[in-house]
Amino acid sequence: MSGHEDSNKKSLSDKPKWWDTFPWWGIAIVAILSWMGYQIVTKNSYELAWDRVIPGISITITATLQAFAIALALGLLAGMGQLSKNVILRNLARTYVEFIRGIPILPLIFTVALVLLPQLQNALGFKLSFQMRATVTLAIIYGAYMAEIFRGGIQSIAIGQVEAGRSLGLSRRQTMNSIVLPQAMRAIIPPLGNDFIAILKDTSLLSVLGVLEITQRARQFSASTFKFREGYFVLAFIYLILTLGLSLLLGVLERRMTRDDRGVRSNRGID
Amino acid sequence: MISIKNLSKTFNKNIHAVKNVDLEIAEGEVVVIVGPSGSGKSTVLRCINRLEVPTEGAIAIDGVELTDPKCDIDVIRAEVGMVFQQFNLFPHLTVMENICLAQRKVRGRSKSEANEMAMKQLVRVGIPDKADSYPRQLSGGQQQRVAIARSLAMEPKIMLFDEPTSALDPEMVKEVLDVMLELASEGMTMAVVTHEMGFAKAAGDRLVFMDEGMVVEIGPPSQVFENPTEQRTRDFFDKILY
Numbered sequence: 001m002s003g004h005e006d007s008n009k010k011s012l013s014d015k016p017k018w019w020d021t022f023p024w025w026g027i028a029i030v031a032i033l034s035w036m037g038y039q040i041v042t043k044n045s046y047e048l049a050w051d052r053v054i055p056g057i058s059i060t061i062t063a064t065l066q067a068f069a070i071a072l073a074l075g076l077l078a079g080m081g082q083l084s085k086n087v088i089l090r091n092l093a094r095t096y097v098e099f100i101r102g103i104p105i106l107p108l109i110f111t112v113a114l115v116l117l118p119q120l121q122n123a124l125g126f127k128l129s130f131q132m133r134a135t136v137t138l139a140i141i142y143g144a145y146m147a148e149i150f151r152g153g154i155q156s157i158a159i160g161q162v163e164a165g166r167s168l169g170l171s172r173r174q175t176m177n178s179i180v181l182p183q184a185m186r187a188i189i190p191p192l193g194n195d196f197i198a199i200l201k202d203t204s205l206l207s208v209l210g211v212l213e214i215t216q217r218a219r220q221f222s223a224s225t226f227k228f229r230e231g232y233f234v235l236a237f238i239y240l241i242l243t244l245g246l247s248l249l250l251g252v253l254e255r256r257m258t259r260d261d262r263g264v265r266s267n268r269g270i271d
Numbered sequence: 272m273i274s275i276k277n278l279s280k281t282f283n284k285n286i287h288a289v290k291n292v293d294l295e296i297a298e299g300e301v302v303v304i305v306g307p308s309g310s311g312k313s314t315v316l317r318c319i320n321r322l323e324v325p326t327e328g329a330i331a332i333d334g335v336e337l338t339d340p341k342c343d344i345d346v347i348r349a350e351v352g353m354v355f356q357q358f359n360l361f362p363h364l365t366v367m368e369n370i371c372l373a374q375r376k377v378r379g380r381s382k383s384e385a386n387e388m389a390m391k392q393l394v395r396v397g398i399p400d401k402a403d404s405y406p407r408q409l410s411g412g413q414q415q416r417v418a419i420a421r422s423l424a425m426e427p428k429i430m431l432f433d434e435p436t437s438a439l440d441p442e443m444v445k446e447v448l449d450v451m452l453e454l455a456s457e458g459m460t461m462a463v464v465t466h467e468m469g470f471a472k473a474a475g476d477r478l479v480f481m482d483e484g485m486v487v488e489i490g491p492p493s494q495v496f497e498n499p500t501e502q503r504t505r506d507f508f509d510k511i512l513y
Contacts, residue, residue: 164359164418167320168373168425169349178372182363 029244036237049230052221053238056214060242063135063213064200070139071199072192075146082151093147100144109205112137134206142199146192153188154180189257193250197243204239214238272298272460273319273429278328280314288314290484292328296429301461303471303492306481307507312464315481316431319462320344320351332429349377352422356434358414360406360421366393367402370421378425385424392420396450412443419450430454432463468511472496480504 040046081093100108113133121127128136157180165175207216214235222231273296280289289311296302304312317323318330321337321344330337332347361369370389374380380388393399396416398409406414415435422430432451436444448470455461455474465471471478471492478492480499488495488504499505 158359160355160357160359161361163322164353164355164361165373166345167322167348167351167353168421169345169377170373171345174376178376179361183361 033237033240033244036233036240040234040237043230045227045230046234048225049218049221049227049234053214053217053231053234056212056217057238057242059131059206059211059213060200060203063131063138063203063206063211064196067135067138067142067199067203068196070136071142071146071195074139074143075150078143078147079150079154082147083154097144097147100141101148105138105141105202106205106208108141109134109137109208112140113209130209131206131211134209134211138199138202138205142195142202145195149188149191149195150184153184153186156187157183186257190250190254193247193254196250197246200242200246201239272296272300272333273462274329274331275315275319276329276331278315278318278330279326280311280318280323281326287484289318292481292484292486294479294486294489296460296462298460299458300476301455301459301463301474302477302479303475304462304464304479304481305466305468305471305507306487310481311484312479312481313433316433316462316464319429319431320348320353322353345377349373349425350428352425352427352430354415354418354422354430354432354435356437358406358411358418358438360414360418362406364405365402366398366404366406366409366417369406369417370424373421374424388424389420392423393417395423395453396420397446410443411439412446415439415443415447416450419447419454423454429460429462432461432465434464434466436465436467466511468496480507482507 040050078093078096081089082097084090084093113130113136117128117133117136154176161179161183162175165179166172170178203213204215206213207219210216218231218235222228225231273294275292275294278289278292278294279287281287292311292315294302294315304315306312314323318325319332319337321330325338328338332351335342335347337344337347360366361372364372367386367389370392371382371385374385374388375382378385390399390402393402396419398413398416401409401413401417406417409417419435435451436447439447444467448467451461451463451470452474461474463470463475475492477489478495479486480488480495480501480503482503488499488501495504496508499508
């Protein structure tokens with residue numbers, strides 16, 4: 001620090017230099033992806049791997065969307081449940097969240113998809129495919145994570161907002177729907193987006209149940225051809241395209257949500 | 272109109288915020304409650320619309336007991352307006368939407384009825400041009416006036432003010448007090464917790480001095496200010512008036 005006092009003094013009053021705010025990381029990511037794409041397009045063995053892995057993408061995407069939708073419903077239910085006045089509801093929700101959050105995802109997938117759901121199937125007489133069982137398991141897991149997001153978002157709204165609503169004669173439900181939830185969405189949407197991406201990545205765990213999504217296909221390709229480098233290289237490329245594309249999309253959504261918040265927000269640290 | 276009998280409120284089993292308070296507020300009366308911080312004046316006010324549930328005692332508004340389990344508090348609250356120290360406007364709604372929300376959902380008014388009423392109240396508090404602004408675009412004084420308009424749009428029988436000017440910059444206090452003075456002169460029943468002694472003198476029918484959760488002295492403002500009977504009251508005014 002002490003050696004740079006002069007330049008520091010200057011930069012305090014100066015506008016930020018363009019190279020200080022330029023998204024260099026984006027250039028780096030684009031460069032890496034281009035290089036990876038170039039390998040796949042130009043090298044025969046990579047193309048082979050690509051052709052074997054890419055058909056799994058529809059399962060990956062379907063499972064992601066289904067798991068996210070179910071998790072959203074479970075999360076909202078459990079999140080509101082934890083804030084409920086009803087003792088039973090509150091404790092049910094809390095038990096669900098604490099139980100799920102305390103166990104890693106992989107063992108949960110084994111126990112829920114291979115033990116719990118089959119037993120439930122037998123008892124209730126319905127039948128789910130391996131893919132659906134795995135998807136539901138993922139949804140149950142992420143529902144617990146999302147419950148905490150919903151609860152936190154709702155609790156982040158100042159108590160004065162509820163008091164103002166209630167003292168105008170609005171009921172608990174009206175206050176929640178018209179005043180608390182719309183404001184809480186701002187705090188809820190960004191972490192929900194993170195979970196969306198996390199679910200996408202965690203659909204790779206469906207491979208342990210033999211579901212033919214992209215990871216399972218890459219494993220099969222690698223194991224049968226001994227081209228491990230090519231198989232997993234292509235797999236990583238596909239995940240990167242999916243997750244980066246998704247986070248770009250979510251970034252746009254988030255900016256739109258917070259645009260009218262207050263002026264420009266800076267991500268630069270405090271001097 | 273408001274009858275408070277033997278009201279006590281205890282927080283966490285051992286913090287006695289309010290102890291055995293009796294207070295009657297008649298229709299059209301303006302009662303100003305003053306006292307040092309922590310004396311329980313806000314708690315008394317918040318018990319009147321049951322934002323705080325009394326530990327003991329009874330509160331009746333227009334003869335309806337608030338502590339009665341059969342009492343529908345939402346119905347009572349629609350008749351009792353409340354203005355908060357921190358304004359508590361809804362930041363995601365415009366001024367107009369702030370004022371119309373409860374009118375539509377609680378009073379069941381149509382959009383045009385609610386809008387008309389909202390404009391009427393905005394004119395009354397002097398900022399009809401801010402109808403389409405968001406709360407964050409307004410000054411503190413303007414926000415508080417919107418909060419008052421929001422309550423008035425419900426056509427309440429009673430207005431409660433919980434330190435309405437304490438969070439304001441000094442130059443904005445007057446614009447809010449002016450609105451309250453006018454309201455008082457129009458005959459609104461008001462209970463006001465405040466440190467604005469000028470307002471108490473100008474608009475108050477009665478002044479209540481509270482300390483340590485108890486009502487120490489009640490009387491016409493001029494009498495309580497100039498000739499307090501209790502030593503504690505005298506000490507308090509000696510500290511704050513010069």
